[in-house]
Amino acid sequence: MPAVLVAGLEAAGKTTLISIKDQPERTLGTEIVEKALISNLRKLSLWDVSGNEALRPIWPAHYKNVRFNAVIFVVDASDERLFEESKEELHILTNEEELRETVFIVIFNTKGANNVPTLEHLKHVFGFDKFHTSVRIEGFLIDVKRYDRHTHEAFTWLYNNLDS
Numbered sequence: 239m240p241a242v243l244v245a246g247l248e249a250a251g252k253t254t255l256i257s258i259k260d261q262p263e264r265t266l267g268t269e270i271v272e273k274a275l276i277s278n279l280r281k282l283s284l285w286d287v288s289g290n291e292a293l294r295p296i297w298p299a300h301y302k303n304v305r306f307n308a309v310i311f312v313v314d315a316s317d318e319r320l321f322e323e324s325k326e327e328l329h330i331l332t333n334e335e336e337l338r339e340t341v342f343i344v345i346f347n348t349k350g351a352n353n354v355p356t357l358e359h360l361k362h363v364f365g366f367d368k369f370h371t372s373v374r375i376e377g378f379l380i381d382v383k384r385y386d387r388h389t390h391e392a393f394t395w396l397y398n399n400l401d402s
């Protein structure tokens with residue numbers, strides 16, 4: 239079963255995205271759930287970590303021991319004050335030796351706000367044009383609380399890129 243690390247800052251919407259709980263509380267330990275992100279497709283082993291700064295050192299403990307097929311990196315796109323810190327964490331992950339073969343999908347979560355930047359702008363701010371060409375990464379702008387066609391498009395991209 240493919241393993242997927244679900245990372246990002248606190249309250250970005252990680253647990254909401256993978257719909258483990260209706261009203262998620264902050265994740266304080268790592269929760270591993272096996273479920274398909276698109277019904278009828280194969281199950282994934284989803285590693286939902288805490289984005290709390292004090293608990294982020296646990297992330298490397300996971301990917302240094304488990305080979306992840308993908309990283310889902312969730313960003314709160316409604317609060318630009320968090321962009322720099324979020325970008326730093328994303329770039330740390332994309333530079334890790336253990337994640338060199340891993341495909342990255344960045345979920346920019348609108349959190350239902352209607353004044354979020356465009357996807358193009360977000361990708362620029364997060365340095366998408368600066369990743370080494372070997373980094374396989376794509377970004378999507380969605381409201382993680384709603385499972386709509388944008389969510390479906392993002393998850394379809396993930397499934398299509400898991401093994402390639």
Ligand SMILES: Nc1nc2c(ncn2[C@@H]2O[C@H](COP(=O)(O)OP(=O)(O)OP(=O)(O)O)[C@@H](O)[C@H]2O)c(=O)[nH]1
Binds near residue numbers: 250255312
């Ligand atoms: N309206 C709205 N609220 C959201 C959305 N995504 C997340 N939230 C809310 O933001 C809060 C944090 O979401 P979580 O999914 O728990 O965030 P997380 O990334 O798992 O956070 P940690 O577990 O603390 O690292 C919750 O109260 C969610 O209900 C969204 O797309 N729309």
Ligand SMILES: [Mg+2]
Binds near residue numbers: 252265287
């Ligand atoms: Mg969580």
